[in-house]
Structure formats: structure tokens, C-alpha cells
Amino acid sequence: MVGATGAVGTVMLSLLDERPDIWGEIRLIASARSAGRRLRVRGEDVEVLTLAPEAFDGVDIAMFDVPDEISARWAPIAAAHGAVAVDNSGAFRMDPDVPLVVPEVNADAVADRPRGIIANPNCTTLSMIVALGALHRAFGLQSLVATSYQAASGAGQAGVDTLYAQLAAVAGDRDLGRNAGDVRKAVGADGLGPFPAPLALNVVPWAGSLKDGGWSSEETKIRNESRKILGLPGLKVSATCVRVPVVTTHAVAVHAWFARPVTADAARAVLRAAPGVAVLDDPAAGEFPTPADVVGTDPTWVGRVRQSLDDPHELALFVCGDNLRKGAALNTLQIAELLVSHDQVRR
Amino acid sequence: MVGATGAVGTVMLSLLDERPDIWGEIRLIASARSAGRRLRVRGEDVEVLTLAPEAFDGVDIAMFDVPDEISARWAPIAAAHGAVAVDNSGAFRMDPDVPLVVPEVNADAVADRPRGIIANPNCTTLSMIVALGALHRAFGLQSLVATSYQAASGAGQAGVDTLYAQLAAVAGDRDLGRNAGDVRKAVGADGLGPFPAPLALNVVPWAGSLKDGGWSSEETKIRNESRKILGLPGLKVSATCVRVPVVTTHAVAVHAWFARPVTADAARAVLRAAPGVAVLDDPAAGEFPTPADVVGTDPTWVGRVRQSLDDPHELALFVCGDNLRKGAALNTLQIAELLVSHDQVRR
Numbered sequence: 001m002v003g004a005t006g007a008v009g010t011v012m013l014s015l016l017d018e019r020p021d022i023w024g025e026i027r028l029i030a031s032a033r034s035a036g037r038r039l040r041v042r043g044e045d046v047e048v049l050t051l052a053p054e055a056f057d058g059v060d061i062a063m064f065d066v067p068d069e070i071s072a073r074w075a076p077i078a079a080a081h082g083a084v085a086v087d088n089s090g091a092f093r094m095d096p097d098v099p100l101v102v103p104e105v106n107a108d109a110v111a112d113r114p115r116g117i118i119a120n121p122n123c124t125t126l127s128m129i130v131a132l133g134a135l136h137r138a139f140g141l142q143s144l145v146a147t148s149y150q151a152a153s154g155a156g157q158a159g160v161d162t163l164y165a166q167l168a169a170v171a172g173d174r175d176l177g178r179n180a181g182d183v184r185k186a187v188g189a190d191g192l193g194p195f196p197a198p199l200a201l202n203v204v205p206w207a208g209s210l211k212d213g214g215w216s217s218e219e220t221k222i223r224n225e226s227r228k229i230l231g232l233p234g235l236k237v238s239a240t241c242v243r244v245p246v247v248t249t250h251a252v253a254v255h256a257w258f259a260r261p262v263t264a265d266a267a268r269a270v271l272r273a274a275p276g277v278a279v280l281d282d283p284a285a286g287e288f289p290t291p292a293d294v295v296g297t298d299p300t301w302v303g304r305v306r307q308s309l310d311d312p313h314e315l316a317l318f319v320c321g322d323n324l325r326k327g328a329a330l331n332t333l334q335i336a337e338l339l340v341s342h343d344q345v346r347r
Numbered sequence: 348m349v350g351a352t353g354a355v356g357t358v359m360l361s362l363l364d365e366r367p368d369i370w371g372e373i374r375l376i377a378s379a380r381s382a383g384r385r386l387r388v389r390g391e392d393v394e395v396l397t398l399a400p401e402a403f404d405g406v407d408i409a410m411f412d413v414p415d416e417i418s419a420r421w422a423p424i425a426a427a428h429g430a431v432a433v434d435n436s437g438a439f440r441m442d443p444d445v446p447l448v449v450p451e452v453n454a455d456a457v458a459d460r461p462r463g464i465i466a467n468p469n470c471t472t473l474s475m476i477v478a479l480g481a482l483h484r485a486f487g488l489q490s491l492v493a494t495s496y497q498a499a500s501g502a503g504q505a506g507v508d509t510l511y512a513q514l515a516a517v518a519g520d521r522d523l524g525r526n527a528g529d530v531r532k533a534v535g536a537d538g539l540g541p542f543p544a545p546l547a548l549n550v551v552p553w554a555g556s557l558k559d560g561g562w563s564s565e566e567t568k569i570r571n572e573s574r575k576i577l578g579l580p581g582l583k584v585s586a587t588c589v590r591v592p593v594v595t596t597h598a599v600a601v602h603a604w605f606a607r608p609v610t611a612d613a614a615r616a617v618l619r620a621a622p623g624v625a626v627l628d629d630p631a632a633g634e635f636p637t638p639a640d641v642v643g644t645d646p647t648w649v650g651r652v653r654q655s656l657d658d659p660h661e662l663a664l665f666v667c668g669d670n671l672r673k674g675a676a677l678n679t680l681q682i683a684e685l686l687v688s689h690d691q692v693r694r
Contacts, residue, residue, distance in 0.1 A: 147600040171518030177594025183639035202639035236657040240600040247524025253494040253587040292530035292549035310583040
């Protein structure tokens, strides 16, 4: 596992404790800065190795959670050493020779990996795609509007630290949030962290980098990755990505159009039967998923399922998924488990 | 002014200080509980009167910001006394004999008021409708998906108090927000206030009451009111309303389809020329509206204007509007000013 000491790596280690132990040796790899540290894996202390070609000697599956440029360089090296690289960066997701895999949606795609690399989708795509995949199989997805409520941890540990620090800076002052810029002033210019505006007592309609046409990279990722995972190259997708003051778990308001008419009852029946999906949808009883109520769990949570009042082919839903678990570590691990269970590694 | 002591009434008083003084006597009216209090209006102390029929004697314009059932009873009484009632409750908005008015969009509608009542739209509709009205006039609106990021003050002063109290309860604990239900526990069962789930470190996909098909009243209001204000009874509208931990100013991610193709440049040009709209849209420079940066101001702020990559008729935008100002007090006052300037009151 490369990137063992990051926010996602930490979740990966706890998942390795929880899930079936189908592993032989687990090797932890990180930058030179973290090498030599000892981390607890499946009850044992394991020393973190420095990222180097020989670290991949004899490795069957190399899981990467590191920045794009590190993955771009090192995943091919791991593959050249005979490992299957399962990469959670954006470096290979749209490479036509690299499958982009969500086990509940397109498990078969793991077999076709000419470069020896399998990509893990972006956390925002992952927070909704398992539910959408199930609905697509049943009703034929044609068009999608996705607007996100994204957690601070999507911006890494720096995002989490920034949110906690900003909350501490604004809490207790009951005058804040009523005049333009007062939260920005309370947070301070050097308190913005990785965000382009204050996140405490605010929402920020920006995530990632600027792409053509004013779209953010987070928004184009949702479009491109959804198309590839679902095998729908012509799927219409418009996304608006917004950061909210939540620690972990992304939420997405999904409005989707299908080839066949779809009632809320029919959609809920499909979702209840779908692996990896949990339905929580009884607003009369106050039942719907919220990030703080489902964080730390594995499923894609779905609620607020509604058929459009104007178009029987249109469905609205509200989806929550833990961006560090299913959105990153869990899906990566599921891909690795798939490889082992299908005996697709050389071991 | 009926409801002078509430959250919106307080903003109304400060707006009366700021805007042209075209008023004669201003009478403040509230429930018996608040009667006798003295409030500052245009530099003078004015005593709050008890709501009673005779309080409307000689009144030209009666502005109401009170719960639906109070408006339902008292706005007709004010009208029977010869006043034009401008009502910010939901009691009359969909009444075919009551115009629903946004001065920048359908000012002419004030003249046709068979019941002597004019309704002010819901705050969430108002946070986006001025921008949508301008785009509709230019490009012909056909269909709309609106997903909201709604502030706590939309639930009144109790919502604001609850958010501040919850922030104080969670701030400083850097373990919260990582495990399901830990925020709920920190906030406490009696700390939820008017919200069905914790709002601090969370987002809550519910506002209002339950309507047919699982829609919330806030969501059906956006649909019904947008249709009426824009004069488009067949407009397709799907909304998902979500409460976020922001004090004041609603944000809405809008995805809209038009009869004519619409580029982002053309849309921005229309919006820049539109009264009541301010465009803030240069993501490369970190420019886009956020609630905390525009709260306390009058315009409808628009940023993140993007043409769909898949459909030249589809536009995405991110809109912010102060729900207590344009979303309530300001629009009410603008309607009253329109009546005075058009000499439509008996004075």
C-alpha cells in the first residue's frame, strides 16, 4: 500500500482490520518523510518502507493513494514489477487502457487491464455511482444533473484541520454570518487552508481546478467518470460541486432521467435490492440520510426518492457516501479483493 | 407593519432607515406579547400596537410578516379596512385572485389584486427568481432543476439560535464528524431546535412539511411559485431543498433549459444588465458568490455560469440571495414602494 500514512491510508488500515483477511504479507510504503514509522496492521506493527522500485519486488497488488504525479510515475513501475496497480489518483482514470472500476457496477472490467493498472474513481463520483448503476440497469439512464455537498476531508487532512480551526474561530460569536465578509475576517486570510473561501458558516461553490467553459475539475470528473463506469459514452451529465462545512461524507442531490418511466416505489425496490446500497426514505418519520448520521459506514445511503411531478421519466434523490471509505479506501480494497477472489493475480 | 418584532421585521426596520423615505406614518403591529415595546424606526421611537381591526384604520399599505394562519385571518381584515395587504406568508401565494410579485420580474401584476392582497414569494424562490426572470426574458425558460443550500434563518430566529448553540457544542472537538451519530450525540436530542437532524457539521435534506410524492413543501413552493411569477404554468421544475449550517443567505445551484441556445457569455451579459442582479464570476481569480461573503446585501448574486457540455440549451449557475432581505423584507418593501410610486394606494 503506497500512501499508507495519509487520510485515506489511515482508513485503509482500519478496513484491513475489519474485512476478511485474505492477504499474505502487507507492505506499507510512503514517502521518505514517513518511512521508518511503524503502523498497526491486522494487529501487528509494520514498518513503513520508502517508495522505491525494489519495494514492489514480489508484490501482487499495489494499492496507491498518493497525488496524481506520484501515481503517474510509480504505478507503471509497480506494474513493471508484476503487480497489479490499483490507483486512487486522477492520473489514469480516463486512460482508455486503464479500467475504472466500481465492483458493484462494472466488476468485469478488472480483467481487461493492458497496462496492469486499474483506476479507482473520484470520491464524489463514488458517493453516488453505486445507486445510479442499479437504477441504470433497471430503467436505462439517459441524463443526469448532480449537485454536491462535499465534505472537507475531500481536500485531505489539510481540509479537515482547516474546518476544525475555522469552527473554533467562529463558534461563540452570535453576530457572525449576518454581514458580508465578517466570517472571512474571523477566519483570517491565512486561515482559509486549501479552500478558496471560508468554509465555516458558509458553502463554497468550487472544488478542484479550472477547466474549459468555467467547469471545475471536480465537475468534469463526475461527467467523464460516470460515463466510463456506466459504459455510457453519450450520457448527458451536468454537475455543480459545492464544498460544505462537513468533516467527512459527501452528499449529492441527483436528478436523473431514464429511458423508461420510473416511480419512486419502483426505484426504492431496485435500490433496496442493490448490493452496497442502503435506503433510508421515510420523511414523515424524519428518515433520510445525512452526512453526520452515516459517516464511517460502508453503504451508499439513498433517501428523498421522488418522481418528478412534470416528467414520469425523471427521478430525484439525495445520496450520501463516506468519501474516505466507499469514496476511496473501501472501493480500492474491494477492487483488490476482486482480483484475489477471481484469482487474477500471479500468486 | 404586522410582525414588526420578528427576524424579518427587524430587517425591515433597518431597510426603512436605508431606503428613500416615501412614507407618512409608520405603524408597528405585533402580537399582544410584543405590544407596548418601543422600536426605532427612521430615527424615532415607535410603540408597537396590538394586532386588532382598528389598528388598520387609515392605513394605506399593510405589510405582514407573520405565520400563515395569522395572515390568513388578518390580511383580509386589513384589506376590508381599505389597505393593500402585502403578505409574506404562504397563505395567499397560490390564490388565483392574489398576485405573487417580484418587482424586477412581474411588477405589472400588482395592479390586478381583486382581494386587495399581494403575496410575497417564499425566500428560496426569491433567492434565484430575479436572475431566472432575466434569463427567461432573453432565452425562454423551459425547464428547471434547483437544489438549495438554505440558511438556518430560513427557519426563523429559532433556527439561528439553534445553529449558534450547536456550533458552540461541537467546536473544539476534533474527533467529531468521523463516526455515525457522534455529532447528533454532541448536539443532544433537545438541541435539534426546528431542524429534523443536527445542522452543525452536517447538511439536512429537508425543509418544510411533507407533500404528495415525498416532496417537501419548500420544494413544491419553488415549483408553484416560479411558474406563477414567471407566468409559465407548464414550466417543468424539480427542486431538492437542503438546509446547511449557514446563518443567513440561501444559495441555489440552478440547472436550466431554454428554448434558445445560451452561451455562458450571453447569459452573463443578460445578467449584468438585469436590475437587482450582481454577477461575480471569475473562478480563475477565486471569484464566485458565497453566502458568508454576500450576506446583508440586496442583489441576487450569480456566479459559476456554465453552458452544458452536452446541450447548448442548458445553463448551470450558482446563485446567492439574502433570505431575510431580498428573500423577505426587501421584496415586501419593494412591492410597497411600487404601490406608492404608481400611486396605487388611496392616499
